[in-house]
Amino acid sequence: MIATLGIDLGSTTCKAVLLSKEGKVLGRGITNTRADYRVSADIAAREAILDADLALLGSLGRLSTETLTLTERRLRLAGFRRRLQILHQALCRVMDRTAAPGLADLARDVDKALDAGDASNGAHSRVLDQIMDRSLFFRDIALALYLDAARLRGSLDEETLATGLAKALAATENTVFSKALDETAATDLPPAVRPLIPKLAAIRPRIAGQIGTGYGRALLPFPETEIRSEILCHGKGARYLFPDARTVLDIGGQDTKAIQLDENGLVASFFMNDRCAAGCGRYLGYVAEELGIGLTDLGPLACTACRAVPVTSTCTVFAGTEVRSLLYAGEKQEEVLLGLHRAVVLRALSLLARSGGIFDALVFTGGVAQNQAVVRTLKEYLAKDHADLTLHIHPDAVYTGALGAALYALETL
Amino acid sequence: MDSIPMKSPSAKHFQKQILDDYFDRLASARDRGQKVVYTFVPGNLTELILSFDLLPVYPEVNALQSALRGDSGNFVKRAEMAGHSEDVCSYVKCDIGMMLLGNTGPAGKPLPPPDLLLLSYTGCFTFMKWFENLAALYDCPIALLHVPYQAEGGVTPAMTRYVVRQLEEEIIPAMARVSGRPYDPEKIRAMCALAAQSESLFVRCLESAQHVPSPIDSYFGGVFYMFPIFTAFRGTLEAVKYYRLLLEEIEKRIRENRTAFTLEGDLPEERYRIVVEGPPNWTHFWELWKLFYRRGAVVVAGSYVRVGGIYDNGFRHDPDHPLESFARYCMGCYTNLSVPARVDLLTRFMEDYKADGLVVHSVKSCNSFGAGQLLILKEVEKRTAKPCGFIESDLVDPQYFSRAHIKNRLDAYFQMIDERRAYHDRNPGH
Structure with a gap:
């Protein structure tokens, strides 16, 4: 094999x-x-x-x-x-x-x-x-x-x-x-x-092709022909997981990507956040560290809030100091955190708007797609403006880019 | 103006020769008693300025040349020290910073202060604020030419009359006052005839990029080709000679089937033909160019080499109707076009120049270019079904250029083109 x-x-x-x-x-x-x-x-x-x-x-x-x-x-x-x-x-x-x-x-x-x-x-x-x-x-x-x-x-x-x-x-x-x-x-x-x-070695598949992608792809120990942009890989991975995918939102550690696919699944256009990782995974990670909360606990904690305190979404570091100021001013932690998650969603929606909007089915990928407070807030916003839209989040959302890369590697065989 | 004897047969050397001579004349202008007009590139009135024996200075060009030399960061900081905010156009701050630090020009020689600020308002509100600041700093008069925006997508006779009347009643009298000379219709006619010759030659140079492979890069290489026509030389014999030489060199490249010239010699293989919308980044100009040509990308057409004025639609300065042609020229410059007109122009370039896609370079400083760029991108993409990419930086403030981010986006963009090609190879007929 x-x-x-x-x-x-x-x-x-x-x-x-x-x-x-x-x-x-x-x-x-x-x-x-x-x-x-x-x-x-x-x-x-x-x-x-x-x-x-x-x-x-x-x-x-x-x-x-x-x-x-x-x-x-x-x-x-x-x-x-x-x-x-x-x-x-x-x-x-x-x-x-x-x-x-x-x-x-x-x-x-x-x-x-x-x-x-x-x-x-x-x-x-x-x-x-x-x-x-x-x-x-x-x-x-x-x-x-x-x-x-x-x-x-x-x-x-x-x-x-x-x-x-x-x-x-x-x-x-x-x-x-x-x-x-x-x-x-x-x-x-x-x-x-x-x-x-002993039988395992005989049937274990032989790796016949590989492709690297992601933020650090240029530093992977792969030749240049085995490197692909994460835009293409996320587009391909999302289309594999959901064949009706037309718009892909990927929120990773430092990038948020809005990718539009054409009817053949080819990337038609893309937009990425520029200059600041505000609204990305690092934004949540930074605040989690500042507050001494585990990153995976952040979403569940925010979900316990009944209201969201507005938090800015333009700068990670400013958001950190803003969160502290709000807490010192007596705001409830979970409500501030829900505001923080809302800021992530608003920034993503702004990027999606710049990329041309959302078509038919939106696939949400990347590590932040596992954060339940982000997903819940995204659904609330989509329900307001895109009631007929399908939102897809796969349990393997975090692997979408790697999946796309492996699919590209298949094409090289 | 006397014609400069041609010492070298190369267009590049001839351009250097005429530019050196121009900066020498600027440096000695005060001593010789020659008056100086500061003005802007889009819709410039170079023939009119030269006809009064005035010397034009283009602060935008000084700013971009400062950035190419690596000086703009200091100039921008100096202007910010003087109170200009981070959000002010970096061309303005670079120019004001340069002035506050001694006003040494691009050739390392001092620039004379202006005797007149000729403000042709072509869609850029910042131009007005820029010259208001310069007027205060230099204590110098301003002549304002209000150029109506082509909101409806065209120029009406009333618009032309409006501009001509301003030229007759305000601009020409202001120049006569400053120069102490009368308006010379014969000289203007002769200069318009020379301008038209340069313009036709310039268009032929740009259109050479329709050839496959393109013999020139019309953006990174093109910015050097556009200097004579958009700065102090249009309407002179020098410009005609320069474009004649340039065209000969380009036609020779076509005969020899040579690809575009890059910083590292001829492009080894022309893999992508790109149209670019927006001005270049000047602080990292060479780096940005490398990010294109090292992937085999050549820019075959773009809006920026038309920033001073557009000749592709047949416009030429008209010796028989000089003032009307100045008016039409000003109104026809790229940043004075409506967004639908820009979309039409870029879509046409995509087809005529057999382009694989469009890249929009959005610069933080420039609203004249930036406004509408997202719409332009989507419309061109819709009409041509070709991939369109978006990169961001600034004109001359070095802190806004992020090589890693731009490379990341360009990598993805060129791979999008590859993927489409591979798809069409696998699925012929799609």
């Missing part, structure tokens, strides 16, 4: 999609974009291959969903532990020597938390749920584990530890060590899976 690989290297996350020759999605991978773009692309690709491997295992051995989930949990936990070891070593290097005994205690506490999660063996465990959650990455989980452990012990200054962790994480994240399934120690895997591993 042959397959193609599409990589979408965005400013926040790097996505990979593995596609069969027949155009079927075999696997998806995602990781946070780190300083070394080559490592980002490599990890996302390995994640996609692992995802495809798990699906293949299912078909090979007619494994139950429970066994497959357990296999994935084991694999991800094993990978997580290996990264933690590297993080710990890096942490010892970057922090003051006097902190070493305290760090060793923390590492043991973190291990214990993971052991407890592992022992739950399928029962609810917060840390294992986080490791399995594709929208959370190693850095988010490891940082929280260490800081929680330090808080409980009260042994290390939290700020010093956070600074050390930031440095150590940068070093850890730029190292490639995620392994393919057949390289994983057999003891990590459920017994029903072990005999299937």
